[in-house]
Amino acid sequence: MSEAAVPGADAVTRAIEATLFAAEEPMTPEALSSHLGGLELAAVKDGLALLATHYAQRGVHLVERGGRWHFETAPDLAHLLRREKEQVRRLSRAATEVLAIIAYHEPVSRAEIESIRGVQTSAGTLDVLMEAGWIRLAGRREVPGRPVIYATTSAFLDHFGLSSRRDLPGIDELRAAGLLDPVDDAFNAAMHFEPEDAGDRDDGDANLAD
Structure with a gap:
């Protein structure tokens, strides 16, 4: 120039x-x-x-x-530059559960995620979600040990076609869509499927599979 x-x-x-x-x-x-x-x-x-x-x-x-x-x-x-190409991102069952917990309960620590799931959560599962750009480090909890807390990103909302966390589906919607297994009742009850903070976030379609 x-x-x-x-x-x-x-x-x-x-x-x-x-x-x-x-x-x-x-x-x-x-x-x-x-x-x-x-x-x-x-x-x-x-x-x-x-x-x-x-x-x-x-x-x-x-x-x-x-x-x-x-x-x-x-x-x-x-x-003019966008190339339409369907991208299917498959998540493990563990990653899907962790992503759901973070979305509905954020900000949340790894220990809190494990408390809800009832099993340990590997660092690899969180790494997969961070590499996808769907979760981020949101600081540290002001408690002894100051554990890292996680939250979803604006990319998570964009990818799943959500304007804000208010658009996250409730348990009835998920069950009607056939996305919940009846044997998961205990996990579903723990999840509540109601965003704890459903305010707008400032910060393609996914195909989730077990």
């Missing part, structure tokens, strides 16, 4: 543009400053503002998410 393409662009702005274009992950202004040899932070922020304005009407936008900047496709053009 030539310097003339961005009104008022200088070597600093072009360096920021090139760095973000090549970056594997979004970058903070501080990271950009460090990467560019300790460039003055104010200059970095001015350059980001200039680039964001320039790209606002183009096919790609420069956007800031949680203090980090990156390029992304303009929202109205996303459909």
Whole structure:
């Protein structure tokens, strides 16, 4: 991209543009400053503002998410790049139960998950759900030992077509859909199937199989 393409662009702005274009992950202004040899932070922020304005009407936008900047496709053009492909993600029975417990009781610790399930939960099960992007570390419980607690992510809501946790199905809906086994009554009763905090979260279709 030539310097003339961005009104008022200088070597600093072009360096920021090139760095973000090549970056594997979004970058903070501080990271950009460090990467560019300790460039003055104010200059970095001015350059980001200039680039964001320039790209606002183009096919790609420069956007800031949680203090980090990156390029992304303009929202109205996303459909041109989307490739429709059904992705079936199969979870073990244990992973399905753990995901359900976290969704309905979050934030919840591993010990609390095990108390509800009645069996130990392997770290591998939680790792699978984290790799899928459906759960996240939500801090630590302020009790002795300060255990890690888990919560679902916005990606979980998106993947299962939920606007918020209010949309999680109740036990009657799950039974009507044939998703509950009669022998699971004790587990179902422990689950309650009512979100403890059904507020909106700020943070494809799945096929769950045993």
